Amino acid sequence: MAASLLSHEVSDLCLGKPPLKSLSTSTTVRHALTALNSSSDTHISIWTCNHHHLSDQSLVDHCLCVGKVCMVDIICYLCKEDNITSPSSALDSPVSVLLSPDSAVVRHVEPHTCLVEAIELIINGAQNLVVPISSRTTMNSKRKQIPHQESSIAPTTHAGGVEFCWLTQEDVIRFLLSSIALFSPTAAYSVEFLGIIDSDVVTVNYHSPASTALEAIMTSLADQTSVAVTDNNGILIGEISPFTLSFCDETAAAAIATLSAGDLMAYIDCGGPPEDIIRLVETRLKQRNLTGMLEEFSVYSSGISLINCNSSSSSLSSDDEFASSPVTMKSGRYGRSSSYSARITRMAEAIVCYPGSSLVAVMIQAIAHRVSYVWVIEEDCSIVGIVRFSGMLEVFRAHLESMVS
Structure with missing residues (x-):
């Protein structure tokens, strides 16, 4: 075999x-x-x-x-x-x-x-x-x-x-x-035991301007990871995920330019930005005299939606650091396709594991959520690091090489 x-x-x-x-x-x-x-x-x-x-x-x-x-x-x-x-x-x-x-x-x-x-x-x-x-x-x-x-x-x-x-x-x-059975017992070992937890992660504080996370977003896109959003004690609240952001459209640039990291999570993760956050973006664009961006963004807020997310009645309070952050796969492009359905789950529960989680469990978790990484946290939700597909593949390569040696 x-x-x-x-x-x-x-x-x-x-x-x-x-x-x-x-x-x-x-x-x-x-x-x-x-x-x-x-x-x-x-x-x-x-x-x-x-x-x-x-x-x-x-x-x-x-x-x-x-x-x-x-x-x-x-x-x-x-x-x-x-x-x-x-x-x-x-x-x-x-x-x-x-x-x-x-x-x-x-x-x-x-x-x-x-x-x-x-x-x-x-x-x-x-x-x-x-x-x-x-x-x-x-x-x-x-x-x-x-x-x-x-x-x-x-x-x-x-x-x-x-x-x-x-x-x-x-x-x-x-x-x-x-073919995971062929990788026994390696697949059952914990990610900590296998040494594939990468502690070099990118984070942003919940209350920081989202614009300060721009380089982090670009880095996480290149690395196929994500930006962790944390509180002042380093506790994971959620993430600004390039995967989720990719289902928005170009008007999300206005949100990054004007919102806090916490409000940006609400903007991109709620199946459609809450109306109060839309108004906040417009106000701040006017204050900064960003007329070109304002014209682009106003097309959205006037009801001719470029993003056209299914804005169900869900709304996040930007003051609640521990509010649930629903993730949705439905945007303007995917909302027009019956082959894609909304995926709503709590962000921190959806793509996190623990140091003792097995490799196969983490694989399944990442695939189920269509991401190429899983955050590793302690019981108190403090971040240990991140496990990426590339790290998993290093383990499998070593196992495959041992088969022929």
């Missing part, structure tokens, strides 16, 4: 994966925003392709995925000092300004790449593995290649009839979980 697991290739994990929707590096941030707002995908792949003066076969080698963007990239970009006064102009910048400088975040691999090699790439920083798959168009007919449109978000067929999908850390963890 161990040999069977080791024989798997990345193509085995691609079964049923949809082809990538992509944009060209020649597009603007505005194009990326339009694509994300009109798609159920949280990320759009960005490609550089040379479609000229090359044969079909050689063109395949000149189509390269150079990165990915999500709504959090755009929100953080609009929050920067140079952009917050003129968000409209900022949106006309090339989409390349949103790309991570770390080229290892997205890695091309061949379908025959073995599972252990894929795990190694992820441990070394890859968040998405780009894998070529057979084009549905090619399988059915010899139709011409679909042109790569700047604002199109349809699956892109590259030269030679090749489409691509990508594998995430979650895909690999899910695959390993399906």
